[in-house]
Amino acid sequence: MNRLEKVVNLLKDNNLDAIYLTNPSNVNYITGYTDEEAYALISKYGNFVITDTRYIELAESLCKDFEIINWHLFDRSIPKTLKEVCIKTNIKKLGFEKNNIIFDNYNTLKCELEPEGIHLIPSENIVEELRYIKTQDEIDNTKKACMIADKSLEELIPHIKIGVTESELAAKLEYFMKINGANQVGFDTILVSGTKTSLLHGKPSDKVLENGDLLIIDYGANYNGYISDTTRTFIIGSANERQLELYNLVKEAQLVGLENMKPGVHATHPDTKIREVVKKYEDNYYRGLGHGVGRDLHEEPFLGNYGTKTIKEGCIITMEPGIYFPGWGGVRIEDTVLITKGGNEILTKFPKDLMILDKQ
Ligand SMILES: [Mn+2]
Structure with a gap:
């Protein structure tokens, strides 16, 4: 089982449809991306790397198992990008890394997602557990x-x-x-x-x-x-x-x-x-x-x-x-x-x- 499959399995245990990863070490560990300012959405229904114009080419070359999304094309808003992806893939219970999000970003995300019936669920240590034993x-x-x-x-x-x-x-x-x-x-x-x-x-x-x-x-x-x-x-x-x-x-x-x-x-x-x-x-x-x-x-x-x-x-x-x-x-x-x-x-x-x- 690869790292991505392991995360998808852990989603079940945590009663989540998907997890939104913002911790750069976790994003890179799961996606194979090597630079900064990229985020990952892992779900049963599809996997996405969200980044912007500066890093799209790199992400496309490194993250073969992921659909690459440029958030600059969604009103330059990450919350709006996430909303579109969640609606498209029918994600209702979205986990996020509670020890790696700025209060302001959390609030904006919540305002964007909750009216659509998408619930933000704080989670922790999902990827860290996998990183404990080195490959x-x-x-x-x-x-x-x-x-x-x-x-x-x-x-x-x-x-x-x-x-x-x-x-x-x-x-x-x-x-x-x-x-x-x-x-x-x-x-x-x-x-x-x-x-x-x-x-x-x-x-x-x-x-x-x-x-x-x-x-x-x-x-x-x-x-x-x-x-x-x-x-x-x-x-x-x-x-x-x-x-x-x-x-x-x-x-x-x-x-x-x-x-x-x-x-x-x-x-x-x-x-x-x-x-x-x-x-x-x-x-x-x-x-x-x-x-x-x-x-x-x-x-x-x-x-x-x-x-x-x-x-x-x-x-x-x-x-x-x-x-x-x-x-x-x-x-x-x-x-x-x-x-x-x-x-x-x-x-x-x-x-x-x-x-x-x-x-x-
Ligand atoms: Mn030391």
Whole structure:
């Protein structure tokens, strides 16, 4: 059964005639479309991609199983377009993605559809459920994104020196990823040094690297719509005892996390095991231990002590324990990991042994 057929089956379970998809990751997953500003209507009676003049040719070439509709031809109104399609195909119960619609758009849609007896029904997670387990082509694309990321960090290493700014290094890393084949960066690069490393999602700035700084690089590549996510922590110039202790502890924690990530375990399980390792610093350990990654940077399963899912073969998840002391700094080590039948395979292969760069 292909993805489209699976959605049509799920419509029955949800008592819907059709679903209107607005989340770009879901639209692209189901239709094979690769750009933006397209929407999909999936029903028992026909399947449609709705986009505008700028993207029609692309949609026609990529979405062979769909009828392509240009909403510019319907008074430049998406609600009117949807109304026409629903009337034509006799759709009465239309699901929509309730966590992906602007209030104003919902209101306009409702005004257009309800007088025709077409009911809007809020729904969620229909496509996300399918995206939880990655298919082979999704795994291949993620592996390629991870390879590009590994190679690019390797190329950045000789440029990491005392006196260089965080912004310059972040720009170089993003440049290397694009040169190495990334379609775009997976997300804005986090590259922070010194006391700024306690900012979990700090932004690179004109701060220069100094002797004794910690350096956190959290970055990823996007290849064919799939994202890699890696974090490495380095030390610049010379290391002190506290930095070394913390680095080794976080590295140990990450290994324990990886050992405990396999099919059948609950999403809270790796966190429980890691807390035994980092007990001494539990107050400074961040509970966001990892997350699914695919078309979106953050998707199910979420791994901390708030996780609700069971880890399954074919999930792709990050493992990223970190310990942070405000005003002093932090250490995080993160890999993107594929859950396999027997355990897991680490897809981001950049070494994790401590590297002291521009050694003094
Ligand atoms: Mn991450």
